[in-house]
Amino acid sequence: MKNRDRMQLAEWAIDYAAECGAAQSSVAISNSRNIEIEFRDKKLEKLKESTQNSLYLQVYTKKRYSGHSTNDLRKEELKKFVEEAVAATKYLSEDEFRSLPDSKYYPSEEDFKRDLKLLDKSYEKVNSENRVKMASEIEEAAMSVSDLIISATAGYYDSYYETTRVHSNGLKAETSGTSFSAGAEVTVKDKDGGRPEDWFYAGTRFINELPSPEILGKTAAKRALQKIGQKKIESGKYVMLVENRTSSRLLSLFNQAMSARAIQQKSSFLDGMLGKKIANEKLTVIDNPFLEKGLGSRFFDGEGIAAKKRTVIEKGILNNYYIDYYYGKKLGWEPTSGSASNILLEYGSKSFEQMIKELERAIVVNGFIGGNSNSTTGDFSFGIVGLLVEKGEIVQPINEMNISGNALELWDKLVEVGNDPYPYSSYRIPSLLFEGANFSGI
């Protein structure tokens, strides 16, 4: 579907919703083409390719609200769809806080002039042969590393999308973008029948920023091999170094609690903490929607509110809540944005390897497994895998242990921030060093 057709359809839907009785409405239409390739055992294991459509309509009729999505974009079906959407609000209670954002919050024409570099034009030139070749080379590279490898599954995925968004009170926007992802999952042979596995995947907006197939395959294999002999050790308090690839999980302990919704619903441990210390002063967190090629980059958020760069946590002090328009209204607060874009830290000076060398005795966590946290209290308990380090050297791979504690207590004990933001995520978190984390094992 072309941009113009999509825009016309969106504008028609808005008009028709008004005809049916909606005071306000919003429409988002997206089309995407997605390709997935998996390669294993020297052959193509999976090949998947499709185009996907969706239309999401929100209607506000006399302050009653509902939201509806469909993938059937035929005009006759959409007529019924819009009629049903408006009819659906008839029995709901009025909600004085529900409306589209005031148009003053939308991005301006100037805002849209930024080049966020979301779209890799060379996507059009990528063909089946390239894709399959890359996946096959990744598998070959992985398998070449050791005889202890039982299996390697290499994957390559890419996606192209176009989205049109129209709000009845003035927003009209079109965005498009690409994403690419490639890597492998590798299983190796451990004694006693164990078959530890690990993975390495890179995700980017531009295909030429993917690491080479050789790096992707070999890294996945080496990570899996490093797990051979893994075991659990004694429970206790340990210094903990969390690898950049997985450290975002600890930062996400704050996510839900920072939302206006959790605060309004009285289930946030960060309620009343704006301007107060919630972490060690070494933590400064920035939400930046304008990072070129960023995986979370955008001009506006899910409600159409113009994106802004913000400092979320400044030297340990909570500086920002994630306030969407609706819960902002319920609280009587100005909206910021209800969701994060790209998350960066103020980075330190040492690499992961340097930080390991300085450890006297510590556990390096390089993966989480299961676990959960409580956004009302800040308590958490997570399964982990990692490495035991003594005197700067890796002694032993570790598994089958948990870390438990409370978010505020943990983040107070942040000792060092690495210089190595993880590049393949919208959460560009570096490796992080903490004192006194509670590990449970034997």
Added chain:
Amino acid sequence: MAHKISRRKFIENSSKGLAAAAFIPYFLGGDITKAFGMQTGVDMKLQDYYNHFGISEKIIREVISEALSRGGDYCDLYFQHAIRNYIGLEDKAVNRAYSDIAFGVGIRVLKGDQTGYSFTEEITPKAMKLAAQTAANIADASKRVSAVELKLRKIPDYYPIQTPWESISIDKKIPYLQTINDKVFSEDSRVIKSNIWFTNETSYILIVTSEGVVAFDNQPMGQISVSVTAEQNGKREQNYFDLSGRRGIEFFTPANIDRLAKESVKRTLALFDAVKPEAGEMEVVLAAGSSGILLHEAIGHGMEADFNRKDVSIFADKINKPVAEKFVSIVDDATNPNIRGSINIDDEGNPTESTYLVENGILKSYLHDRISAQHYKVKPTGNGRRESFRHMPQPRMRNTYMLPGPHKKDEIIASVKKGIFAEAFTNGQVFIGAGDFTFYVKSGFLIEDGKLTKPIKDVNIIGNGPQVLKDIVMVADDMEMAEGGWTCGKNGQGVPVSMGLPTVKVSKITVGGVKS
């Protein structure tokens, strides 16, 4: 925009996510039958399904022919029309409703154990043939296949319901939420907030295979989830309770409405006095019911046959070996009446059954999809499932539970000197190669000298699958199935499941607490 990286195998209760999300995917209210001019539910016959999707046998044959034209040995077509609705209550008002409609066909072509897949949301001959050609590219020869005779597969009816959800308009559902909300607030003055969601789904599926199998099914799902926040002496706690199943609205009886209100409040209030257990290995007693999550993670995923034929599961070489005590039997079952994970037919058109994973302590059978059943030269077990027409099937669980054993609940608790009693859970995960698995205990109790003492909360438990199976030392006779809205995730696809367990004792497993 999404790039699938994670191949996580996990399970979650959807209610905990619902309580948290401000933006929720879509579900509707209103009598859809009028909107679509369609017949509903169990009255429909094969021709009705063809009409519903706007297809004919002739078109199907042409698409199959296209799909196999490059040398694939098998193909299947999976048509789906799924209608989902959510209505929500917050701050005492039912003031939000969402809906989602999904309509399309997925076309899969197999060549040996290689899979080509494409889907289209336009069910027209042109679009279907294009998708078939795309999927056909997994093979690379040229072939003409002769037309095969299509024969309807008769299927059982594990989830009869009184009234199809599409016939129940939103105004009929709203009073349920309001009643529960009133009961929640009158239950205890410490309650300060409550969020309640009523969700339902109907999925019409039609499967046609190149081997001539035709099958159709109508799959309902109904759920009410209640989240409660309470405050005491300046401290706040939140918890939830939900009921979900392949049920109609008749399931939400006054007794069940009462349970939803009372249990959600009770579980929330229990958290105020909760302590953290010690860290480390200890005896763990699992309450009957949703603690079946232990099985789902410890053995369920590891027994999915795709992992085993690729030799990447820790159970890959253990068939017919003893893995647990003789009184331990574990099944994965599609046939439990109206239970969330039941299916009348799997998503490859294969008949379903109750499959023994472990029988009297011996590892018996993997959970197969078509590819794995052929690899191992066994009958398919009906475990080939997919999230939707947009996804290819893979071995998945259904209802995974342990059969009753020889012990009694009271004797089990009395046998524990120092341990925990785990009652309510939110999620779990497993690494099937190493066998590490975890599940998160939202609430439970300490056991001290054979008695339940202080409540505990927010504790992750981690162990090794085969080791924990060996360490199941007592199994009571009080098996219960989980009743919540559990969703299992694997390779980016979620499917509804359930699980069950009698009261069980594990002699040692690592509990995430704090070492004193």
